[in-house]
Amino acid sequence: xxxxxxxxxxxxxxxxxxxxxxxxxxxxxxxxxxxxxxxxxxxxxxxxxxxxxxxxxxxxxxxxxxxxxxxxxxxxxxxxxxxxxxxxxxxxxxxxxxxxx
Numbered sequence: 001x002x003x004x005x006x007x008x009x010x011x012x013x014x015x016x017x018x019x020x021x022x023x024x025x026x027x028x029x030x031x032x033x034x035x036x037x038x039x040x041x042x043x044x045x046x047x048x049x050x051x052x053x054x055x056x057x058x059x060x061x062x063x064x065x066x067x068x069x070x071x072x073x074x075x076x077x078x079x080x081x082x083x084x085x086x087x088x089x090x091x092x093x094x095x096x097x098x099x100x101x
Contacts, residue, residue: 009060010057010058010060013057013060013061013062014053014054014057016062016064017036017041017053017056017057017062018053020036020064020067020068021036021067021068021069021070022036022037022038022068022070023035023036023037023066023068024036024064024066024067024068025044025064025065025066026041026056026062026063026064026065027062027063027065028056028059028060028062029059029060029061029062030059032044032059033045033065034051034056036068039052040052041053041055041056
């Protein structure tokens with residue numbers, strides 16, 4: 001048996017959480033806000049709780065309140081450009097040079 005057969009709702013919730021982009025925010029059944037940072041979800045206030053998408057799915061139902069915007073898989077910063085991008089040229093993303101160079 002697979003997880004999908006044992007817990008279809010839990011499995012679907014985990015899949016939906018895994019599809020969200022870095023920076024997305026969700027609410028669990030208790031009204032706690034969680035924000036995705038790369039691989040783990042962090043409680044948005046109070047402590048440094050860190051959980052996986054599987055653990056968060058168990059706190060469902062989950063409500064997505066913010067879907068982070070991405071461009072080419074990169075999170076978009078507040079100025080509308082993907083983080084690490086200086087400008088768009090000829091429809092291609094240009095990377096900023098490292099500060100150490």
